[in-house]
Amino acid sequence: MERQTLTCIRCPRGxxxxxxxxxxxxLAVAGNGCPRGEAYARxxxxxxxxxxxxxxxxxxxxxxxxxxxxxxxxxxxxxVRSVVSELANVRAxxxxxxxxxxxxxxxxxxxxxxxxxxAT
Amino acid sequence: xxxxxxxxxxxxxxxxxxxxxxxLSSAIAAYDAGAARVLVLERDVRxxxxxxxxxxxxxxxxxxxxxLTGPEYAARYERALGERPxxxxxxxxxxxxxxxxxxxxxxxxxxxxxxxxRATVLAMGCRERPRGALDIPGTRPAGVFxxxxxxxxxxxxxxxxxxxxxxxxxxxxxxxxxxxLTLEGARVRCVAELMPYSGGLKRNIVQCLDDFGIxxxxxxxxxxxxxxxxxxxxxxAKVDDRLRPIPGTEERIPCDTLLLSVGLLPENELxxxxxxxxxxATRGAYVDDSLMTSVPGVFSCGxxxxxxxxxxxxxxxxxxxxxxxxxxxxxxxxxxxxAAVSVVAGxxxxxxxxxxxxxxxxxxxxxxxxxxxxxxxxxxxxAYLGNERISTRRRDxxxxxxxxxxxxxxxxxxxxxxxxxxxxxxxxx
Numbered sequence: 001m002e003r004q005t006l007t008c009i010r011c012p013r014g015x016x017x018x019x020x021x022x023x024x025x026x027l028a029v030a031g032n033g034c035p036r037g038e039a040y041a042r043x044x045x046x047x048x049x050x051x052x053x054x055x056x057x058x059x060x061x062x063x064x065x066x067x068x069x070x071x072x073x074x075x076x077x078x079x080v081r082s083v084v085s086e087l088a089n090v091r092a093x094x095x096x097x098x099x100x101x102x103x104x105x106x107x108x109x110x111x112x113x114x115x116x117x118x119a120t
Numbered sequence: 121x122x123x124x125x126x127x128x129x130x131x132x133x134x135x136x137x138x139x140x141x142x143x144l145s146s147a148i149a150a151y152d153a154g155a156a157r158v159l160v161l162e163r164d165v166r167x168x169x170x171x172x173x174x175x176x177x178x179x180x181x182x183x184x185x186x187x188l189t190g191p192e193y194a195a196r197y198e199r200a201l202g203e204r205p206x207x208x209x210x211x212x213x214x215x216x217x218x219x220x221x222x223x224x225x226x227x228x229x230x231x232x233x234x235x236x237x238r239a240t241v242l243a244m245g246c247r248e249r250p251r252g253a254l255d256i257p258g259t260r261p262a263g264v265f266x267x268x269x270x271x272x273x274x275x276x277x278x279x280x281x282x283x284x285x286x287x288x289x290x291x292x293x294x295x296x297x298x299x300x301l302t303l304e305g306a307r308v309r310c311v312a313e314l315m316p317y318s319g320g321l322k323r324n325i326v327q328c329l330d331d332f333g334i335x336x337x338x339x340x341x342x343x344x345x346x347x348x349x350x351x352x353x354x355x356x357a358k359v360d361d362r363l364r365p366i367p368g369t370e371e372r373i374p375c376d377t378l379l380l381s382v383g384l385l386p387e388n389e390l391x392x393x394x395x396x397x398x399x400x401a402t403r404g405a406y407v408d409d410s411l412m413t414s415v416p417g418v419f420s421c422g423x424x425x426x427x428x429x430x431x432x433x434x435x436x437x438x439x440x441x442x443x444x445x446x447x448x449x450x451x452x453x454x455x456x457x458x459a460a461v462s463v464v465a466g467x468x469x470x471x472x473x474x475x476x477x478x479x480x481x482x483x484x485x486x487x488x489x490x491x492x493x494x495x496x497x498x499x500x501x502x503a504y505l506g507n508e509r510i511s512t513r514r515r516d517x518x519x520x521x522x523x524x525x526x527x528x529x530x531x532x533x534x535x536x537x538x539x540x541x542x543x544x545x546x547x548x549x
Contacts, residue, residue: 007330009323013497013517033516050327053176053189054303055275063166066278068175068191077331084303098195116175117191 001027004045008037017041049074052083053116056102061094064119069102072112082107095120123218123234131236132157132207133449134442135223137214137390138243140169142422144197145435146241146442151204155446158206159235161225163213167201168194169245170268171431173275176296178323182432193431217242217394219415238449239417241441242391242405246423248293249383258345261352267293267381271300280304282377286354287311288342290318290325292429294381299328308332309373312340312356314363317495319383319521321429341365345378354378384427394418401471402426408460409474409482410444411437419445426473426489429523433489457481461533461542466504468492468546470520477542479533488526490544492518498549501526505533506540514549 001022008015013033019041020028026045029038051074055066069092075083083106090103096119103113133155136147139162147160166172171179174190181187184196201208212227222236248266265273265281271293273279283306287294290313298308311329316339318325329336337356343365344355358369386404388396396405397414404425405413412419421441422434458480463472472490488503495517501524502512510532518524526544533542 007322007326009326011322011517014322014325050331051177051187052303054300055175055278057278064276066275068189068275070175070177070189080331081303098192116189117172118195 005031006041006044008032008040010034010036010040019045021045048077050077050080051075052080052113054084054087056087056090056092058092058094058096058119061096061119064094064117067092067096067102067119068116069113070116071106071109072114075106075109075111079107079109083109083113087113092119123216123221123224126224126232126234128222129230129233129235130157130159131222132159133237134158134239134241134445135235135237136160136241136243136442137217137223138162138169138245138422138424139164139167139208139210140243140245140422141171141194141197141431141434142245142424142438142441143167143169143241143243144194144201145438146243146419146421146445147206148197148200148204149439149442150239150241150446150449151206153443153446155239155449156205158204158446159237160201160206160208161212161214161223162208162210165211167198167208167210173268173271174296175275176300179431182430183435190431197435214390217390217418219394219418239419239445241438241445242388242396242413242418242420242424243422243438243441244387244390244424246384246386246427248380249385250380256342256345258354259347261345261347261350263347263351263376264345264378264380267291267297267379270297270377270379274300274304280306282306282351282375284309284375285377285379286342286356286373286375287379287381289313289381289383290320290336291381291383292320292324294379295320295324295328297379297381298334299332302332302334306377308334309375310335310337310356312337312342314341314359315339317519317521319381321521342378343370344372351376351378384423386424386427388424391418391420391424396420399471399475401465402473404473406475407473408457408476409478409486410448411441411474412444412448417445417448419448426471429521433523437489461505461540463488463503464541464543465490466543466545468494468496468499469544472544477528477533479530482530484531485527485529488528488544490524490526491520492524492546493520495519496546500547500549502545502547503528504543504545505535508535510542518546
């Protein structure tokens with residue numbers, strides 16, 4: 001049995017929700033003010049995921065030194081820093097268009113990193 | 121120099137001052153509402169305003185039904201603008217708005233010039249409260265930045281402003297920068313917040329601070345800054361319930377950088393000079409339901425009107441301002457709007473936008489936007505015309521950091537007359 005406490009982000013109230021887990025299985029959720037809090041807490045303790053946004057340097061652009069990028073979907077929260085580390089060695093080359101893949105399959109997640117700004 | 125002596129470049133129906141999210145949306149709406157000649161004047165070298173440096177996601181959930189980053193959100197509006205014959209001048213700083221005549225501006229290409237226009241939309245946005253306005257004792261070394269300046273350095277210039285960072289103020293930009301600097305390899309020691317609650321959105325506290333183990337110290341402030349050439353340490357202290365530092369609670373934190381995320385101020389120098397009346401509660405213009413200021417033909421929208429939490433609502437508000445500016449320019453503005461009902465911030469409400477309604481000419485329904493003065497649970501947001509409650513909605517919780525809205529229907533104001541104001545309040549459920 002394991003207990004995790006987290007802050008629900010589904011509304012400004014920010015309920016402190018306590019989740020009781022046994023071997024990764026959610027046994028109970030308490031402290032949530034509404035059903036949305038339970039759904040949030042279940043997802044957050046079993047498979048927390050985030051979209052990562054950062055920048056990479058861009059070569060050959062007259063307007064931009066860096067181009068902003070994001071993971072095209074959620075990646076596991078535990079890999080957020082690894083995603084940024086892997087991108088530390090990546091440079092983009094102008095012209096870059098929004099949606100261009102800057103790095104495919106980052107950290108083996110199956111998720112691509114794509115540009116979020118046009119840089120010419 | 122007198123306005124008439126400045127060389128005139130062209131005449132327009134509507135001139136929009138500022139090419140950020142409010143300016144883009146209002147220009148598009150002005151054109152779509154029938155103004156054939158629309159000009160956007162932007163002082164930066166590119167359109168998009170602050171969205172260009174907001175590379176995080178979460179923009180556009182209301183407007184587009186998806187989570188975009190700031191540059192992506194701006195790009196959608198820039199594309200829509202580009203699909204219309206709307207004139208854009210970047211690198212053009214507006215010097216003066218002359219109601220009824222036009223706008224005086226300066227650019228490297230044209231020098232000082234003016235353009236004529238029948239309606240003007242003020243969309244200059246806001247700027248960050250600087251350190252000078254804050255009264256922090258100590259020396260004046262390098263290494264003190266506003267959070268937005270640091271955001272520009274990292275996300276646009278590709279430069280890391282510091283390695284060991286303390287952030288004062290838990291506004292959203294400060295929280296976002298705590299995460300951003302951490303991902304870029306800096307160590308964020310803590311975020312200190314003067315108030316007993318955060319000024320930022322809950323999801324930013326969780327995803328920007330909790331995710332990275334960055335402490336949020338509520339009821340704390342900076343009482344000292346040390347350093348000769350560069351910041352070497354700051355001293356924090358707890359504050360009491362009257363926000364005064366408590367002696368004996370000081371803690372010295374070695375660091376090379378102090379970021380300030382302590383509030384945003386609408387940038388209304390041009391508005392004031394044009395004679396626009398400013399609401400001290402918002403530091404933005406008093407506007408009516410058409411978002412027209414106290415000066416006929418001058419409209420205001422976005423963060424120069426009141427500081428928003430979400431760009432989606434800036435776009436929506438700006439579209440209304442642009443449409444109304446176009447109709448004014450095309451001559452419909454001459455119609456008698458009839459008597460105005462003033463909108464008053466009552467119990468628990470800090471301000472409302474707009475601050476007056478014209479029941480005769482307003483649309484079927486108008487959304488009042490406002491902020492509450494404190495945290496309230498299980499309450500109602502209500503609008504009273506005299507003793508009559510004409511609009512109300514229940515809220516589980518309201519906080520000052522999240523803008524509230526309440527719809528008011530024109531037909532419910534039918535009984536309005538004389539000097540009865542519409543009062544917006546927070547009350548028991």
